[in-house]
Amino acid sequence: MAMKACTSCKRISTKERCPVCNNPTSSNWSGFLVIIDPDNSDIAKELHIELPGEYALRVR
Amino acid sequence: MEGSENSIYALKISAGQERNVARMLARKSKDSGVGVSAVLVPESLKGYILVESSTKIDMQNPAFKIPHLRGIVESKTKGKEDKEENTVTFEEVKKFLNPEPIISSIQKGSIVELISGPFKGERAKVVRIDESREEVVLELIEAAVPIPVTVKGDQIRIIQKEAD
Numbered sequence: 207m208a209m210k211a212c213t214s215c216k217r218i219s220t221k222e223r224c225p226v227c228n229n230p231t232s233s234n235w236s237g238f239l240v241i242i243d244p245d246n247s248d249i250a251k252e253l254h255i256e257l258p259g260e261y262a263l264r265v266r
Numbered sequence: 267m268e269g270s271e272n273s274i275y276a277l278k279i280s281a282g283q284e285r286n287v288a289r290m291l292a293r294k295s296k297d298s299g300v301g302v303s304a305v306l307v308p309e310s311l312k313g314y315i316l317v318e319s320s321t322k323i324d325m326q327n328p329a330f331k332i333p334h335l336r337g338i339v340e341s342k343t344k345g346k347e348d349k350e351e352n353t354v355t356f357e358e359v360k361k362f363l364n365p366e367p368i369i370s371s372i373q374k375g376s377i378v379e380l381i382s383g384p385f386k387g388e389r390a391k392v393v394r395i396d397e398s399r400e401e402v403v404l405e406l407i408e409a410a411v412p413i414p415v416t417v418k419g420d421q422i423r424i425i426q427k428e429a430d
Contacts (some may be wrong), residue, residue, distance in 0.1 A: 235421070237362075238285050238307035240292040247303035248272055248356055249318050252363055260289070263308070263363065266400055 211235035211262035216253075218260040226257065237263025273353040275318050275323045278313060281313045283334035287317050290332050298329040309364035316341065316359055322357065323352075369400050369419035377426035378404065384416060390415065410419040 210231035211217065212224035218235070219225055239261045244250040254259060268322035279287050288305040293303035301320035308316070317323065325328065325338055340352055372378070376392045393414060400419040405412045 236309040238288060238289050238309075240305040241303070242292050242296060242305070243303035246272065246301075246320060247318055249274075249304040249306060249359065249363065253358065 208233055211265045213265050216261045216263070216265050217257075218262055232265050234266040235262035235264060239263060271393055272318050274356065274359050275352055276354055277315050277317055277323075278336040278339055279313055279315055280309065280330050280334040284313070287334050291315075291317065291335075294329045294332065296335055298327075299327045300327065306359065306362065311362065315360070316354060322424070329362050349412075364408050369395065369397060369402065372419070372422075372424060373426045373428050374403060376405070378402075378422040379425050380404070380417065380421055381423050382421045385415060385417075390422075 207220040209218050209220060210233050212219070212231050212238075213227050214229035215224060215227050215254060216235075217224055217226055218238075219231060220251070222231060222265065224231055228259075229236060239249065240257050241247060241250045241258050244256050244258055250256070253261070277287075284307045288307050288401050289398050291302065296302075299363040300323075301316055303320065304318040306316040306318070323338055371412055372392060372395060374392055374395060378390055378392060380386055380388050380390060385406065389407045391407060392402050396402070401416055402419060402422065404415045404417060404422070406415060
C-alpha cells in the first residue's frame with residue numbers, strides 16, 4: 207500500500223483522507239520524520255507536532 | 267530554542283534503507299525506553315539519519331542493533347570548551363526541517379542537469395516554470411530537434427543560473 211501524507215498536518219498514512227484531521231492526503235511527499243515523544247522533542251516543537259507518529263517534511 | 271538537554275546525533279545508514287531504519291529505531295526505542303524522541307530522515311542527506319535523544323547514544327545498546335545501521339558519525343570538531351562531541355546543533359537541523367522548494371531558485375533560461383528519469387545526465391535549458399505544480403518545461407541541449415520535456419522540480423539540478 208502506498209504511503210500518503212496529509213496535505214495539512216503532513217501525517218503519513220495509507221488512507222485517502224488523514225485519520226487525524228480528515229484532510230485529503232497526497233502521494234507526492236518527501237522527507238521522513240518519526241516523532242516518538244512530542245513533549246520532549248525540539249524537532250516536534252519546531253514543526254508544531256503534538257501527536258507521535260510518522261510525518262513527511264514536505265507535501266505537494 | 268528553550269534549554270532542553272536533547273542532543274541530535276547523525277547515524278550512518280546503508281543507502282536506501284533510511285526510512286526502514288528510522289521506523290525500526292522508533293519501534294525499538296519505544297520498547298526499550300531509550301530516550302529517543304524523534305528520528306529525522308532528510309531527503310537531501312542520503313545515507314544518514316538524524317536522531318534526537320535525551321540520552322547519549324550507545325551503539326553497544328541492544329536497542330541500536332538494527333540491520334543497515336552502520337554506526338554513529340564521529341565528528342572531530344572541537345567546540346569552544348574543547349570538548350569532542352558527536353552531536354549536530356539544532357540550528358543545522360532546522361534547515362532540513364523546512365526544505366525550500368528547489369523550484370524557487372530556478373529561473374527561465376537556466377541551464378540544468380536532469381538527475382533522474384529517462385533523460386538522467388542530460389543537460390537542458392529551462393523554457394517555462396510552473397510554480398503551482400512545481401514543474402519545469404525543459405529543452406534538451408544535446409538533442410537534434412528541440413523537444414519540450416516537462417519534469418518535476420526535484421528531478422533537476424542547476425548548473426548555470428542564466429544563460430545568455
